Amino acid sequence: xxxxxxxxxxxxxxxxxxxxxxxxxxxxxxxxxxxxxxxxxxxxxxxxxxxxxxxxxxxxxxxxxxxxxxxxxxxxxxxxxxxxxxxxxxxxxxxxxxxxxxxxxxxxxxxxxxxxxxxxxxxxxxxxxxxxxxxxxxxxxxxxxxxxxxxxxxxxxxxxxxxxxxxxxxxxxxxxxxxxxxxxxxxxxxxxxxxxxxxxxxxxxxxxxxxxxxxxxxxxxxxxxxxxxxxxxxxxxxxxxxxxxxxxxxxxxxxxxxxxxxxxxxxxxxx
Amino acid sequence: xxxxxxxxxxxxxxxxxxxxxxxxxxxxxxxxxxxxxxxxxxxxxxxxxxxxxxxxxxxxxxxxxxxxxxxxxxxxxxxxxxxxxxxxxx
Numbered sequence: 001x002x003x004x005x006x007x008x009x010x011x012x013x014x015x016x017x018x019x020x021x022x023x024x025x026x027x028x029x030x031x032x033x034x035x036x037x038x039x040x041x042x043x044x045x046x047x048x049x050x051x052x053x054x055x056x057x058x059x060x061x062x063x064x065x066x067x068x069x070x071x072x073x074x075x076x077x078x079x080x081x082x083x084x085x086x087x088x089x090x091x092x093x094x095x096x097x098x099x100x101x102x103x104x105x106x107x108x109x110x111x112x113x114x115x116x117x118x119x120x121x122x123x124x125x126x127x128x129x130x131x132x133x134x135x136x137x138x139x140x141x142x143x144x145x146x147x148x149x150x151x152x153x154x155x156x157x158x159x160x161x162x163x164x165x166x167x168x169x170x171x172x173x174x175x176x177x178x179x180x181x182x183x184x185x186x187x188x189x190x191x192x193x194x195x196x197x198x199x200x201x202x203x204x205x206x207x208x209x210x211x212x213x214x215x216x217x218x219x220x221x222x223x224x225x226x227x228x229x230x231x232x233x234x235x236x237x238x239x240x241x242x243x244x245x246x247x248x249x250x251x252x253x254x255x256x257x258x259x260x261x262x263x264x265x266x267x268x269x270x271x
Numbered sequence: 272x273x274x275x276x277x278x279x280x281x282x283x284x285x286x287x288x289x290x291x292x293x294x295x296x297x298x299x300x301x302x303x304x305x306x307x308x309x310x311x312x313x314x315x316x317x318x319x320x321x322x323x324x325x326x327x328x329x330x331x332x333x334x335x336x337x338x339x340x341x342x343x344x345x346x347x348x349x350x351x352x353x354x355x356x357x358x359x360x361x
Contacts (some may be wrong), residue, residue: 053292057309069324090296148360220281222288 002033002113004106005245006130006135007177008159010151012122014143015179018225020119022235023139024241025224028083034112035074035084037105039131039248040121044088050077051222052085062088066102070133080225081104081257084113095197106134112259124154124255129162136165137173139206149200152176156203157164175206177241182211207241209234209252233257289336305331305340312342320346 007020017038024036026248038046041061047053052075058068063086077083086105089096109116120131132138138159156165156174165172178197185191194208214232218225225235226242233255240250280336288293293304316322333340 046293048288051288053288055331057329057331070325072324072329217281220285222284 002110002116003137004110004116004118004135005137005139006118006132006138006159007141008120008128008155008156009122009137009148010124010133011022011142011143011148011227014141015050015209015215016122017141018219019048019141019179019209019238020046020117021224022218023227023242023245024115024117025077025080025083025216026226026235026239027115027245028077028080029226029230030171030242030246031082032246033084033112034115034117035086035109035120037086037118038088038119039092039097039110039127040088040119041127042090043118043121044090046119047075047085048222049219050085050224052077052087053222056087060105061091061096063105064096064098064267066103070105079223094126097127097151099130099133102104102130104132125159128155129158132159132163133173135159137175138163139175139177139245140201140203141177141179141257142197142201144178144182144186144194144197146192147217149192149262152201156201163212170252174203175245176201177209179208179209180211181208181254183256191262194220205252206244207237209237209241210256211267212257214257240268287335291333295333305333305338307341309342311339313344316344316346323347 007016007023009016020036024034028034034045037060038044044059047056050248056057056077058073060073062068063073073086075085075087077085106116108248118131119134121127139157140152144146159172159174160166163172176198178194181194182191184235186193189203194205210233212232212234214229215225218228221228225232226238229235230239236255241255285333312321322344328343330339330341
């Protein structure tokens with residue numbers, strides 16, 4: 001049976017979709033069978049970040065309403081063949097995702113995949129609670145910034161209250177993924193440090209993703225960064241986080257982009 | 272590691288991807304020609320044969336000047352699969 005993972009944060013714009021794509025792709029590249037699901041009904045974007053926006057035939061809501069079968073709605077990645085996407089619908093009807101419908105889709109996906117990664121919408125409304133509902137594991141994406149840390153704290157509270165596991169009295173496995181981290185600024189006292197955030201949220205760390213130009217570049221191309229530029233610092237950080245998710249003990253580090261001599265001369269950042 | 276000045280710039284790619292996507296998404300009322308064709312083609316086939324949803328594969332590729340809708344239908348009790356491919360000029 002596969003593991004269901006929710007990628008959540010409360011606050012928008014902290015990197016949930018980027019992280020879902022990067023982690024999903026990293027797991028798939030290591031041979032795992034992965035499906036990433038976009039729960040952001042009305043504002044789908046995981047398709048765009050994955051570069052599959054032109055290939056959407058059916059979506060999550062079509063499957064829930066019975067207009068399409070699940071295998072017909074899954075889009076296989078063109079670069080990594082064990083990676084699949086279930087796109088969100090663009091409908092404005094926020095109630096199009098039903099509790100029973102989501103439960104049925106997750107039930108159907110779980111035995112067929114090693115990882116079912118649910119990309120949560122921002123906020124703490126229905127979409128976010130549906131995305132976390134069936135999760136075994138939660139990845140809380142947090143920026144080292146006050147409002148993001150506060151919203152993460154609220155989401156952690158929801159994870160302990162509103163998930164199926166929590167309601168059964170079990171503990172949901174929670175991890176923190178710190179994104180857009182600038183070690184230099186943290187060292188100079190200009191940014192919350194890893195230790196600050198961990199102390200405040202007291203949740204185990206899955207990884208630290210350094211702030212990098214490469215993240216925008218990957219999104220411009222429509223490719224998860226762990227596929228388009230696996231040697232870049234953020235991609236290495238995501239790959240390490242994916243290995244930790246699989247249970248491997250990987251020493252925590254903050255990868256950096258090394259600048260080559262030619263790039264230094266021309267003032268450009270290297271990959 | 273690739274060198275900076277050999278790298279393809281990414282913003283033009285992003286611009287072009289967005290242009291194609293938004294042109295399609297902005298159509299009033301979400302009138303999606305490919306989705307309409309998909310539904311009508313399947314309905315037309317369903318009039319003559321019982322369709323097994325598991326034996327239908329639909330692929331869409333929305334391009335800059337041309338989009339492609341590919342409908343693969345396995346028709347039972349005939350000499351193999353009926354394969355309908357439709358090219359739609361935009």
